[in-house]
Amino acid sequence: MTVSHAELVSRVERARRDGDWTPVTDAIPYARFLGLAVEMRDGELLTRMRFSPPLVGNASIPALHGGTLAALLECASIFQLLAEMETVVLPKTINVTIDYMRSGRAVDTFAKATIARLGRRVASVHAVAFQDEQRTGVASATGHFLVLGRDDAP
Amino acid sequence: MSAPTSPPKAQVLAVMTQAFRDGVPHNAALGLEMVDVGPGEGYATMRLPYAEALVGDPATGVLHGGAISSLIDATCGAAVFMKLTRPLAIATLDLRIDYLKPATPGLDVFARADTIKLTRNVGFVRALAYHDDPGDPIAAATGTFMIGTKGTSVAQRANRAPRAPEGTGGGTP
Numbered sequence: 001m002t003v004s005h006a007e008l009v010s011r012v013e014r015a016r017r018d019g020d021w022t023p024v025t026d027a028i029p030y031a032r033f034l035g036l037a038v039e040m041r042d043g044e045l046l047t048r049m050r051f052s053p054p055l056v057g058n059a060s061i062p063a064l065h066g067g068t069l070a071a072l073l074e075c076a077s078i079f080q081l082l083a084e085m086e087t088v089v090l091p092k093t094i095n096v097t098i099d100y101m102r103s104g105r106a107v108d109t110f111a112k113a114t115i116a117r118l119g120r121r122v123a124s125v126h127a128v129a130f131q132d133e134q135r136t137g138v139a140s141a142t143g144h145f146l147v148l149g150r151d152d153a154p
Numbered sequence: 155m156s157a158p159t160s161p162p163k164a165q166v167l168a169v170m171t172q173a174f175r176d177g178v179p180h181n182a183a184l185g186l187e188m189v190d191v192g193p194g195e196g197y198a199t200m201r202l203p204y205a206e207a208l209v210g211d212p213a214t215g216v217l218h219g220g221a222i223s224s225l226i227d228a229t230c231g232a233a234v235f236m237k238l239t240r241p242l243a244i245a246t247l248d249l250r251i252d253y254l255k256p257a258t259p260g261l262d263v264f265a266r267a268d269t270i271k272l273t274r275n276v277g278f279v280r281a282l283a284y285h286d287d288p289g290d291p292i293a294a295a296t297g298t299f300m301i302g303t304k305g306t307s308v309a310q311r312a313n314r315a316p317r318a319p320e321g322t323g324g325g326t327p
Contacts, residue, residue, distance in 0.1 A: 002212055002213065002215075003212040003213060004213050005213045008212065008213065027212050028209075028210060028211075028212060028218070029206055029207050029208065029209040029210075029212065029218075030207070030208050030209060030210045030217075030218035030220060030221060031218075032207070033183075033207045033208060034220070053179055054179050054180055054182075054183035055179075055180055055183075056178075056179040056180060057178055057179075057180050057181075058178070058243075058308075059177060059178070059179060061304070064180075065178065065179075065180035065181070065224060065227070065228075066224075066227045066231075066245075066246040066249070067180065067184075067220065067221075067223050067224025067225070067226075067227040067228065068180060068220075068224065070220060070223035070224070070227065070249065070251075071218065071219075071220025071221070071223055071224065072220075074219055074220055074223070075220065090211075092253075093219045093253050094252070094253060095250060095251060095252040095253060096219070096223070096250070096251055097248065097249070097250040097251075098223075098246075098248060098249045098250075098251075099247075099248045100245065100246045100247060100248065100249075103245065
């Protein structure tokens with residue numbers, strides 16, 4: 001499936017109005033591969049990674065593959081930028097640092113991202129992944145993203 | 155230098171290929187394949203075949219950074235494993251990935267990881283992802299791994315299958 005950048009941007013604009021991000025995640029093959037869904041809960045954006053057996057890294061515990069948590073945190077950071085920037089530009093990841101705190105269990109995982117700084121060229125975003133109500137951190141990430149072309153920049 | 159019990163490299167590669175695919179469901183889902191190992195020296199190279207399902211940018215067909223993160227995480231783990239003198243479970247402590255340029259649509263991505271230091275508790279790793287030239291990398295990574303965590307190591311899991319990877323780490327004094 002090919003979705004142009006213009007179409008992707010218009011899907012993001014629509015999602016920001018009506019809160020339904022499914023058309024956005026549907027457009028990204030890798031987001032479907034991981035089983036990602038963006039959910040609005042009490043006014044905050046959460047990215048959910050639905051558990052499925054192909055996400056397992058260590059079958060003996062079982063624990064999620066570290067790469068899936070990295071991908072979830074990176075995606076949550078990008079979705080947060082897409083949701084919060086005045087004008088929609090597609091962020092490009094410069095780098096991500098992932099800290100793994102405990103093994104991810106074989107259940108759904110949520111990620112909450114917070115924009116630490118939104119500059120003219122670069123955004124810094126923190127994200128935490130958790131699997132319980134207390135939001136006990138399973139993994140966290142700090143990422144830097146190029147956000148060139150924002151015309152809402154200071 | 156290398157211990158007499160060290161199995162030949164081809165044998166280690168066969169065991170690692172199987173262990174990192176059959177013992178790690180997500181590696182299998184990504185189609186990750188072990189292409190080279192350095193038992194004792196502590197390096198590994200893995201291949202991520204290009205697949206439409208792993209695309210992050212639907213307009214261009216460029217692979218998602220997350221798929222490359224998984225490739226790098228797996229390869230770094232394998233590199234640490236290749237430095238161990240006996241099979242122990244390991245776990246990623248942290249991983250930093252710099253995305254240097256987009257992967258070219260349609261091309262497989264390789265990652266080569268080297269364990270630059272192994273202590274009793276921690277393995278320190280560097281990795282590069284590239285198409286065919288490590289001198290023109292797609293991503294660069296630095297990671298640390300905890301040694302001897304709970305759970306069974308990939309080799310122990312593979313042990314249940316034929317071909318025991320006894321001394322997979324081989325060689326390291």
